[in-house]
Amino acid sequence: DIQMTQSPSSLSASVGDTVTITCRASQSISNHLNWYQKKPGKAPKVLIYAASSLQSGVPSRFSGSGSGTDFTLIISSLQPEDFATYYCLQTYGSLTWTFGQGTKVEIK
């Protein structure tokens, strides 16, 4: 099975900061990588699909990049509503999908 290593597990940032979160796959997954935002008591929300495509309705301050094994989510100019936990999800190959461990973005 493909393992996803996400880092950091948590970070503190201020409104207006730029935040970078990374996910590394245990084998190449091409661009089969998606990013989700999760807030307590709410359903996960897709931000980025296919590694770099912005989901409709998601603000352009969210961006994704990468291919193969290394992927990045960047949040530019962090807003108060962006404080949440972020997860990557790989959807490659054998159809047993895996999430990263999550990154909690907290207010500094």
Place this chain on the structure above:
Amino acid sequence: EVQLVESGGDLVQPGGSLRLSCAASGFTFGSDWMTWVRQAPGKGLEWVANIKQDGSEKYYADSVKGRFTISRDNAKNSLYLQMNSLRAEDTAVYYCARDLWSSSSPPYLDYWGQGTLVTVSS
């Protein structure tokens, strides 16, 4: 408007069984793969299982293989998760989600329900 509404969550004893349901509306349910994802208290998201449009293919996480069964009834626009031999570590909020597949991009989970809580405890 796409809606997914889970139900069936409850308190159950270890070793017990429970069946979760997910009622879908706002899209052609029989045309899409569907997935179950869970989140244990204080833990991350965990992919649980998914099922092809006609139910002919099903895939499971190792942690639930042999104990959980995913199924669907396209006539009723409903997805199910039969959970047997439940353990304390199965305690979680369970979400159903639609898998969006297209010829131009890899699959991803685009719509999610609000979740249903399963608690396994004596």
